[in-house]
Amino acid sequence: MDRTLLIVEPSDIVRTGLLSIIKASGLFKSILEATDIHGMQLAIKSLSTPLDLVLLNPSVCVSGSIHNLISGISGLAIVAIHHLPLDEVGTSPFHAAINLSLTSAQIETRLTKVLKRKHPESRITSENTLSAREEDVLRLLVTGCSSKEIAEKLFISPHTVITHRKNISRKLNIRSVSGLTVYAILNNFISLDQL
Amino acid sequence: MVSTGLVITATMSMANVVINDPRSLVLLPRFGIEFGFGDQTVEDICRSKGIDVNLFLLMVNTFLSPNYFPSKMLRYKESNLELLLVYLQKSHNYYLEVKIPKLHLHIEDFLSTAKHPAMLQLKAFFNEYIQEVREHISYEEQTAFPYIQLFISNNSDKALDSNYTITEFRKHHSDIEEKLSDLKNLLIKYLPPSSDSYLQVTILRELIDLENDLVNHARIEDKILIPIVEQLEQTLK
Numbered sequence: 001m002d003r004t005l006l007i008v009e010p011s012d013i014v015r016t017g018l019l020s021i022i023k024a025s026g027l028f029k030s031i032l033e034a035t036d037i038h039g040m041q042l043a044i045k046s047l048s049t050p051l052d053l054v055l056l057n058p059s060v061c062v063s064g065s066i067h068n069l070i071s072g073i074s075g076l077a078i079v080a081i082h083h084l085p086l087d088e089v090g091t092s093p094f095h096a097a098i099n100l101s102l103t104s105a106q107i108e109t110r111l112t113k114v115l116k117r118k119h120p121e122s123r124i125t126s127e128n129t130l131s132a133r134e135e136d137v138l139r140l141l142v143t144g145c146s147s148k149e150i151a152e153k154l155f156i157s158p159h160t161v162i163t164h165r166k167n168i169s170r171k172l173n174i175r176s177v178s179g180l181t182v183y184a185i186l187n188n189f190i191s192l193d194q195l
Numbered sequence: 196m197v198s199t200g201l202v203i204t205a206t207m208s209m210a211n212v213v214i215n216d217p218r219s220l221v222l223l224p225r226f227g228i229e230f231g232f233g234d235q236t237v238e239d240i241c242r243s244k245g246i247d248v249n250l251f252l253l254m255v256n257t258f259l260s261p262n263y264f265p266s267k268m269l270r271y272k273e274s275n276l277e278l279l280l281v282y283l284q285k286s287h288n289y290y291l292e293v294k295i296p297k298l299h300l301h302i303e304d305f306l307s308t309a310k311h312p313a314m315l316q317l318k319a320f321f322n323e324y325i326q327e328v329r330e331h332i333s334y335e336e337q338t339a340f341p342y343i344q345l346f347i348s349n350n351s352d353k354a355l356d357s358n359y360t361i362t363e364f365r366k367h368h369s370d371i372e373e374k375l376s377d378l379k380n381l382l383i384k385y386l387p388p389s390s391d392s393y394l395q396v397t398i399l400r401e402l403i404d405l406e407n408d409l410v411n412h413a414r415i416e417d418k419i420l421i422p423i424v425e426q427l428e429q430t431l432k
Contacts, residue, residue: 038261173384178320179377185313186385192312 002029003052003115008040008060009033009081014100018055018081018107025108027115028052036060045173053115055098057081077114128171137164139189142181202263203255205238205248212237216259221408225285226251226278250275254282257418258411271423273347279420280340280347286412287332294405295325301398308389317381324374331371339364343424351431361424365417372413375406 005028009015015033022028030049034040037060044051058080080097095114098107130138133154140150147165151158169175174183184190203212203219209232213219223230232240241248249269256263269275302321306314338359345354379402382395389395 036262173380174377176374176377178316178323179374179381182313182316182320182381183385185316186311186381186387192315195316 002049004028004030004032004047004049006032006034006040006043006051006054007081008036008054008056010035010057010060011083014057014081014083021104021107022111024104025111027108027111051076053111054078055081056094057083058094077117079111079114130168130171134164134168134171135189137161138168138180138184141165141168141177142184142190143194203237203252203259205241205252206236208234209237209240210234212255218259218407218411219255221289222255222258225282225289227281246278247272247275250278253419254279254415257415261414269423271426276343276423277347279415279423280343283412283416283420284336284340286408287336290328290405290409291332294401294408295328298398298401298405299325301394301401305389305391305394305398308391308394309387311387313386317386320374321378324378327374328371334367335364339367343420346424346427351427355428355431360428361421364424365421372406372409375402375409378402379406 005022007015007018007022009018015035019031019033022031032043032047034043040054040056040060054076056078077095078093080094082097082099085099085101095117096110098110102110136154137150140153145153147158147161151161154161168180172180172183174180181195185192201215209228213223226246227244228240235243237251238248240246241251247269249265253265253269256265299321302318306318339361342354342357342359342361345351345357379399382399382402
């Protein structure tokens with residue numbers, strides 16, 4: 001099974017323990033570790049294989065950011081790590097939760113359950129090449145079209161244009177229109193006189 | 196950002212603080228602390244400079260670690276607010292007078308080594324960025340800081356009567372790191388190689404350094420300056 005897991009847990013003891021339990025289960029081929037949100041973001045950016053599951057200690061999230069965080073990686077299965085056997089009410093934004101009083105077997109069962117429920121298309125990939133449609137959007141964007149104009153020209157909804165723009169920026173790691181312009185010229189999507 | 200995870204305390208020797216985490220180097224001139232401090236502790240140096248050591252620790256630790264949470268609450272003093280403003284102004288000067296001109300020179304050099312048509316666009320892009328930073332800083336210095344100054348100079352009535360509140364400042368806090376990060380990615384991933392790859396390394400180092408400094412700078416504004424003023428607004432109202 002070539003699945004990838006990311007563990008986000010500040011406690012070395014807990015993280016190392018989980019790592020060894022999960023390694024022994026053979027559920028994942030590669031396991032990435034992070035101690036905080038920043039580390040998590042770096043890990044997601046550096047992925048070379050799709051990510052299947054995140055084990056996350058909710059305490060690493062600054063209050064209120066948990067929903068932002070989760071909606072930012074929507075579609076991804078997230079399991080909360082609680083140090084105490086908490087009531088499962090507090091885990092609502094998560095797909096499941098584990099705590100320190102569980103046995104190895106119980107942890108394995110919970111993770112297997114979450115993995116089964118998941119659809120393959122919800123995997124986060126680090127595929128960085130633009131699709132043909134994204135190239136169209138980029139071309140129009142850097143020649144000065146607004147999202148609305150792009151939508152009209154390509155016969156798609158403005159909402160779809162925004163999704164394309166988000167994906168372009170995520171794939172290229174360039175967010176500003178002027179930065180995208182430099183990229184577009186470098187890659188011959190447009191020439192200087194089209195600007 | 197790499198965090199060494201070490202919390203700076205009052206009894207540490209200042210020399211060790213700087214050696215352990217060189218990112219703190221750039222902070223000293225902003226507090227008016229000069230080098231050559233021998234084995235003096237953080238506390239000694241703050242005392243001799245008339246700096247509230249708790250404020251110093253709060254600022255240094257907030258600058259160095261994104262998740263720092265102080266173990267002691269800071270008591271509000273006008274002199275502290277003043278020190279914060281001086282500090283922020285000095286960092287602005289550092290960006291405008293040292294960092295950006297240096298980066299500008301390097302980028303000019305770089306552009307002259309490569310003939311690709313995209314380079315022209317890159318130049319425009321960088322100039323746009325400089326303009327953005329200038330606007331950002333001039334807003335802070337001409338609108339937000341004078342407002343805060345009113346609290347320091349015992350004119351808080353005037354401040355409370357004005358239409359401005361510090362919440363505006365928070366809103367205005369636009370993301371000036373965006374273009375910087377774009378530039379970094381363009382250089383690393385997409386630009387054609389220059390004949391002088393050390394020049395590219397130098398530019399990237401400068402970019403990353405400035406980017407980190409700006410992020411840390413914004414954190415001091417968001418986590419220390421704005422909450423202090425918000426509290427003043429509420430208690431004096």
